Amino acid sequence: MTTMTGTGPARPLRADAARNHRRIVEAAAAAFESEGPDVALEEIARRAGVGVATLYRRFRTRDLLIRAVLEEVFADEIEPTAAPGTDDPWADLTGSLSRAVEAIAGRRTVLRLAREAGAFDVESVQRYGRTLVRLLDRARDAGAVRPELTARDLSALLVMALAVAEGGEGADDTTGEDRRRYLALLLDGLRPGHPPLPASG
Template identity: 40%
Template sequence: MDVPTDTPKPLRADAARNSEKIVRAARQVYAERGPDAQLDEIARRAGVGIATLFRRFPDKGVLLRAVLDQRFAEEVIPAVDRAQQDTDPLRGLAVVMEAALSSAAGDYNVLAAARNAGVLMGEVGDRFFEALAPLVERGQRAGVIRGDLVPEDMRRIMGMLVSVLWTMDPGESGWRRYVTLMLDGLSPAAASPLAHPAPALRRPEH
């Protein structure tokens, strides 16, 4: 008799459900407890044992990346889809930038915990900028985004905008002021020439 080598489907389904419950619980607990929320409390909130949590997420960094990934899929990817359909490329870019900052502000404590754990700019960030690049290029072809903008500029611009969140109450929406200022700077109208080419982007060492 052949011995099945794959994990039975019910077990895979249970694992997926547990992962989903843990990620949802993590968002809730971080929102309530702050960036130092404990994993055992997240496990209790999810209704699973701590051993189950560690099977799904071997360390806090893996869990934080999963939470950020979920938020990205739910809030930023739909904004990218809307932006691609917008006839105004600059307005479409604004939609995506605002969605990203709104998402970051909504999960402020998760973002702070990810920054503390050194996992803030990982695969989620890479996917975001991969989605952003075609929108910028479309705006440049249309003449509504300055032509000397390069991908490294957008990474730094978004980094500056995210850093604004650390300077205000998480419940405020004052970050929108700075998105508007940045968008004005991306317009070619009355733009000053950039003094230097963008230096190579250095990733933080872990």
């Protein structure tokens, strides 16, 4: 395993350090979602089964821990949603978007903390975006989506879908059924046969 230090490129971790790193990151991801964004680092260390001094050695600040959690969540839960799995380009594209929304909906607190900390990893987002573009190109070549669709359109669709997933005021009232219903409405707009989209600015 490698990790970002916040001062330079990634470097390999020793086996014991790598185990502690992963235990802390997994414990933090679970604690943020179950206990809220203000959960104490001491509680995260307790859940990880390490001393708080070990946590501080690995992550000098809360923001560095949040960055590591986001990297882990993105790599393990979000990027894999973009893998094609069938011979149906429409099913692969829309299935990927649906799985991404569900994965992100389960990590609302982590993503909110990451935005506040400016912790989004550009490389991970770009890698996910490139995979999504390949699915879009495949669906466009098959005539399964509007020919004028762009990667930017898919990004906007995800933002709109995630606005439903994240809710805001009354977010607890947003159910999985709500997310799937509203996402289905958004995905229908990708199909061919609708009036052409206005030109993108």
